[in-house]
Amino acid sequence: MQSRQKKNEWLQNVYGPATARFPERKYNFKTLSDYEPEPVYTEDDLEDFDPARDLGYPGEYPYTRGVQTSMYRGKLWTMRMFAGFGSAEQTNARFHALLRAGQGGLSTAFDLPTLMGYDSDHPFSKGEVGKCGVAVSSLADMEILFDGINPEQVTTSMTINSPANAIWAMYIAMAQKKGADLSKVGGTLQNDILKEFIAQKEFIYPPAPSVKLVIDTFEWGPKNLPKWNFISVSGYHIREAGATAVQELAFTLADGFHYVEKAIERGLDVDEFAPRISYFFDVHNDFFEEIAKFRAARRIYARQMRERYGAKNPKSWMLRTHAQTAGVSLPAQQPLNNIARVAIQALAAVLGGTNSLHTDAYDEALALPTEEAATIALRTQQIIAYETGVAGTADPLAGSYYLEALTNRIEKEAMGYIETIRALGGVEACIESGYFAGEIGEAAYRYQLEVDRKERIIVGVNDFIDENPVEVPIQLVDPEVERVQAARLARVRAERDPVRVQTALEGLRDAAARGLNTMPFFLECAHAYATLGEQMDVLRKVYGEYTEPVSV
Incomplete structure (x- = not known):
């Protein structure tokens, strides 16, 4: 109470006269959540704050100060640049460039047809193949995408949602074909479908x-x-x-x-x-x-x-x-x-x-990041980690x-x-x-x-505003990617075992209809080289497709 009185007296007797002589700027001080901060904060603003209950130590409940005891003194955060464009070959090359630059893990962006569960040669895919991420339609693409990368040593994040089970199964099948011990394979699957209905709509x-x-x-x-x-x-x-x-x-x-x-x-x-x-x-x-x-x-x-x-x-x-x-x-x-x-x-x-x-690349609003822009974004993290001293103490x-x-x-x-x-x-x-x-x-x-x-x-x-805009180089996706993807799909369909594909798809359909866990069946589809579109079409027939209600 004494602190509150002292703060109020300061605001009235010191801050008030000071701002009368030198008024506050006509500026919106509100946070982006529409919260108006006060001119100054004191212990009085923490009346209900119990440090033992609400703060504690790093690595201890309720983890306000971080989930790891040593935080960045023990291990820096993983520097994981989002990458994915064009064909599997092109994105694989970008992956290797980022790993050479010191990136600690991979993060994979998929193109719109993949995100929506369509093969690259589907009519709905025309003009979108490889544009906002890498095109992946079968295990063949996944094998090329991670060529030369050890899934036991490099963790991989994959931004995929509606087709997440199928894409994850392809990644697992790729790791198995490399002889990887699945107990050592780490990564993250986005797999959050609720936020698609709320915000992203895929x-x-x-x-x-x-x-x-x-x-x-x-x-x-x-x-x-x-x-x-x-x-x-x-x-x-x-x-x-x-x-x-x-x-x-x-x-x-x-x-x-x-x-x-x-x-x-x-x-x-x-x-x-x-x-x-x-x-x-x-x-x-x-x-x-x-x-x-x-x-x-x-x-x-x-x-x-x-x-x-x-x-x-x-x-x-x-x-x-x-x-x-x-x-x-x-x-x-x-x-x-x-x-x-x-x-x-x-x-x-x-x-x-x-x-x-x-860290996003500076050219994100213009196109997919160039390799130079992506490297600058990664270097930004490295400068924070190694030159600023902020990693020396937790919270x-x-x-x-x-x-x-x-x-x-x-x-x-x-x-x-x-x-x-x-x-x-x-x-x-x-x-x-x-x-x-x-x-x-x-x-x-x-x-x-x-x-x-x-x-x-x-x-x-x-x-x-600058009336003379700066021109920066941008990364363009070669339209040839669509032809390359269609040709690879044609080869996959011609060379795979059609009986195994049909059996795998029927197994997936039966599992979905009966309410069984679908993951073993997605994994069999991946190994059979069933395409993403074939698997998603099976589930479209079982579950139906969703149309968003109109909001008024």
């Missing part, structure tokens, strides 16, 4: 069977690939669609808890599958809000997993997360400015305690009055959203009702109005 089947396929990986994964993270619950795409930091956190955790509940409903032991769940968050421009978001995420997750879902294993309480700098924040205008934006965002992710990180901003107050506020507001979603019937009900679309749309509209009114300045976009 879905195939209705929500219920789509979630069922995800839970198949929860059941099969720990027994067969114990080092693999079979899901990366992804807030990144929710944020890129226009959500605030608080909405991103709340909706992502709500999705994660939905998967946990569905796995428990299937009869799975939470402590068997939970340690292999990972998360994926965006890192936007609001420096302190982003740091606080990561800290609040770990605290909410730990408390919910232990207290609501009854997890006993401390590894089940740990929210392990990948992060990526915000592509949506990188404009095409004055693209070299994006190098600075990415560096600041990456620093926020590190200070927030991320476990792995992808170095802990105890900051402002940061702790902001962490508490984000935790409280995110939990409010989570409780609202539960009260409305859960995530699937909120998808069908348009709740998520409404919340994100309103936030995105408010932000755009602020930019249009110059209430929020974007350097080079709505202020500090």
Whole structure:
């Protein structure tokens, strides 16, 4: 109380007269989640904060300060650059270039036909093959994609959702053909279909069977690939669609808890599958809000997993997360400015305690990153890791009055959203009702109005505009890729055993119809060189295709 009185007296007697002489700038000080920070913070702003309960030590519940005891003193975050374009051969070459540059793990982007479950020679694929990622239509593509790469030594992340089971099976089949010990093969499958319905819209089947396929990986994964993270619950795409930091956190955790509940409903032991769940968050421009978001995420997750879902294993309480700098924040205008934006965002992710990180290339708004731009993005992480000193101590901003107050506020507001979603019937009900679309749309509209009114300045976009734009080289995808992919598919279909393919596809169809775990059947389809489109078409006939309801 004495502290509050002292702060109020300072604001009235010192700050007030000072700003009367030198007024505050006409600037929007609000965070991107619409929170107005105070001019100064003191211990009085942490009245409900108990350091022992809410902060603790790194590697200890509730993991506010990080999930590893030694954090970056023991092991740096994994530097994992997103890569994928054109043919499997082209992306394989980029993979090897990134590994030579010091990257610690691979992250694979797939093209739109692959993401939507179509083969490269399908009529719907025309003009899109290899454009936003690498084209993968069968095990033959996967074998070329990872040629010369040891799956026991290099972890691989794959950004794939609706066809995730099939693509994962192709990767596993590739590893098996190389003679790899699956118990040593590590990586991450995005496999988060709920955020597709909420934000990215790359879905195939209705929500219920789509979630069922995800839970198949929860059941099969720990027994067969114990080092693999079979899901990366992804807030990144929710944020890129226009959500605030608080909405991103709340909706992502709500999705994660939905998967946990569905796995428990299937009869799975939470402590068997939970340690292999990972998360994926965006890192936007609001420096302190982003740091606080990561800290609040770990605290909410730990408390919910232990207290609501009854997890006993401390590894089940740990929210392990990948992060990526915000592509949506990188404009095409004055693209070299994006190098600075990415560096600041990456620093926020590190200070927030991320476990792995992808830094966007400065030319992302123009085209796929050139090799030079991708290398600059990787060097940004390396400079942070080796030249700034921020990796020398865990959670170095802990105890900051402002940061702790902001962490508490984000935790409280995110939990409010989570409780609202539960009260409305859960995530699937909120998808069908348009709740998520409404919340994100309103936030995105408010932000755009602020930019249009110059209430929020974007350097080079709505202020500090350069009339002589800088020309930068861009990476173009050769249209020849489409012909190469079609020719490879034709060879695969001509050379494979048609009886084995048909038997494998019938097995998958039967498993889906009977509600069996589909992963063994996807794996057999992969080894038989059944194409992605053939497998997805089998499930389209069993599950049907989803059409999003119109939101008014």
